[in-house]
Amino acid sequence: MEARQRIAVAGATGRVGRHVVDVLESDGHDVVPISRSNGVDVVTGDGLAAALVGATTIVDASTGPSPDEEAATAFFTASAGNLQEGGARAGVERIVVVSIIGVDHFTAGYGAAKTAHERLSLAGPIPARILRAAQFHEFVPQLVDWGRNGEGVSHVPEMRTQLVAARTVAEELARMATETTRPAPASIPEIAGPREERLVEAARLLVSRRGDDLRIEEVSMPELLGGDVNVNGGLLPGPGAILAGPTFEEWLSQIEPRAARVIAKTVS
Secondary structure, eight states: OOOOOOEEEEETTSSTTTHHHHHHHHTTTTEEEESSGTOOOTOOOOTTTHHHHTTTEEOOOOOOSSSSSHHHHHHHHHHHHHHHHHHHTOOOOOOOOEEETTGGOOOOOHHHHHHHHHHHHHHSSSEEEEEEEOBBBBBBHHHHTTTBOOSSSSEEEEEEOBBHHHHHHHHHHHHHHHOSSOOOTTOOOOOEOSSSSSSHHHHHHHHHHHHHHOOEEEEEEEEOOOOSTTTTTTTTTOOOOOEOOOOHHHHHHHHHHHHHHHHHOOOO
């Protein structure tokens, strides 16, 4: 095991951050959870200086409250700047940031906001590493509920992806946060699930397991991430990516039936 460190996790109550906290604590590290519910706001900077005292590393798993490009860009601009500036004052040595596979191809939407997030993180005084991840398994129930039209139908975006569990991504983020070797600065690793999956098929499997008679229809939504990268394979991992299970079906089978019905309301 790596030497014990004090590690701050931004977005500590979110879909990935909560797993990062759990993995790091299980490995014996001193973890500082950064979230508004813990009295720290990465946008305003309230409570941030105190939270970063003694931290050697920041894991930035924060997410904005809106998928809108303008709102998301404003969030990431403020949060990345505050983490870099506050971290530099506190003597933080590195920042590890979670991003999205194919983000460099996005021209609009939330994807463009994440591109700005990467750029600002890499431009700060603290050395930053990026981990680009495929869409999370937990993303599927959220999209199904977003797409409901009140008539027994849910419209989900046409998307080729290689769905991955948030826990799997968190384990890699924790490893990157605690490793002592220095990788090549230009290296931006990717992590994805073990196989390509169509989002519509995963959504149909989800509602079937729920016992829901909701009809799933696939529609084109280029505005979701910006451009048509979600249909032309731009969200799929490249050669050399870390591929790790479980598959979406395996992940879903681990969830109790009741949890499967309510999960879309609890992920955030």
